[in-house]
Amino acid sequence: MSALVALTIVGPLVGAALGLALRRNSQLRDIAALLGIGSAAVGSFALLSQVSANGTTVVRVGGWAPELGIILVADLFAVLVLPIALAIIFVVEIFAIGQRRTAWGANPELAGPLLGILTSGVSLAMLTGDLFTLFVAFELILVSSYVLLTHQGQAAQIQAGMTYVVMNLFASTLFLFGLGFIYAATGTVNIALVAERIHDLPDGVRLGLGSWFLIVFGTKAAIFPLFSWLPDSYPTAPTTITAVFAGLLTKIGIYAMIRLHTLTSMEELGPVMLVIAGATMIIGAIGALAQSDVKRILSFHIISQVGYMLMGLALFSEAGLTGAILFLVHHMPVKTVLFLVGGLIANAEGSSRLRYTGGLAKRSPLIAALFAIPALSLAGIPPFSGFVAKLAVIRAGIEANSTPIVVAALIAGVLTLLSMAKIWLGVFWGPSVDRSDHNHPVSGPPGNRRTMYAATSLAVAGTLAISVMAGPLFDLSERAGAGLRSPSAYIEAVNP
């Protein structure tokens, strides 16, 4: 069991190191990167089956006591989200291998190893049991994301990268301040011990710490009003990189928020978070409607969707958390797929701007089908996975009698559908106009195109599998949500 936990963190790092060492040999390099990420993904699925059968696993790295050492906790919430996240990175790496010989692709010598480092950071962030390791994991993810975003060194990327880096650095520094505050108040950075001791603190200090971390994780998760960096920076990176960022990075912020705020029982912050959640949903959806580029529309959707997860958390009920977890599980693959399809569109049309595209459905029905399924899922149309997730969140809202947030969620859903229709009209229908002065379609060798289509189809199949498996997934989410609502089990497991 502890070997599995270690594998998900160390495996991708080893793969990344091998990939860097073998960077001159493109085939060995790709195999090393795929093996590293793949082994972690397989390990995390094994971990899921183990933990759902035998309960939470705790690994004390080096055998230190919880106050002193690093602790890794594989509870149901962690191992439910982790396999999905790692599987996504794996699929994206396959897509990247297909795309890298085209002009839109990332630099292959760097992208594979950096994705490995990012994977390791994601595993560490989800499995860690103490806040300082969470900080280190965030830095691991962010540093690799900084390099992935800017490594091509083009003007637009550097410019967008600056906003992204400065904003995230500022949030990281606030995180560090927060760690100081937590340590001063409770004498530990271990999440379980913090959860135990935080109730002895005066209310002001306790809620102050909660709000501080709401801002820290909120910046990473791009909630209202801290989202402005996201639509600036995401669309400029190569498709594969944007797809990973879109699927994972903001979700890690939400994940950390769910973890910390439920374990420390910050119910009093619930109303504030509900208002933020509503604003995030609506403003993200309206922002998406105003854009005229596929990647930018999708970037604004990330913001809107984060609102739903925050809503599930803010209700502080078992049903709400179940919804939030289910939404997390559904959203990560769907969002990634949409960005991958955005990459396919850009490859086929030479641009992702709606003005310069049109009539793609006739020329490439496969891309249209690959777009339609996740798009309808994102908008929450049955029978796709988005419907189940949205239903769970909205039902939790109705159960908690919070009518305004339910109305906001429904309005945001309609707006999302509207902006998906906008992409559909702009890219897939209408006349295919000759814009050869603007567009430079990149076809690349047919083998690469097959790899890209295969990876995207695999991911679409994954999202369909999630809607087929909605029943068991819902049960697992419910158990994970119940585990989060009663922190005593988590505390007991870490510090018996």
Place this chain on the structure above:
Amino acid sequence: MSAALVLTIGGLTTVGIYLITARSLSRIILGFSLISHAAVLGLLTAGGSPGPAPIVSGEAVTANPVPQALALTAIVISFGLSLFLLALAGRQHTLTGDDLVEDDIEDRAIAGLPQGENR
């Protein structure tokens, strides 16, 4: 916890945040270094009262080593990131001859669109 340390943290944070709100990346880098110093000092103060070194001094009551270990990690990370920011500023300087953080071009383009033009 000494008043001098607390005042230093406050001063560093104030100046740091003022610098971060600037448009030029070189100022932002300076500001970032200052507030990360403040954060590290904050971690250090969180460890409680100063004392002799643990283990080597042989005393029973020592300074708390845990926040110092955390601070050390944080210093290394912020050092690396400062270098990365400098490299970014350098690249921006070669590309544009300046190191200003610019407006989002796409945003401005959409805001400037005439009514009904947005497709």
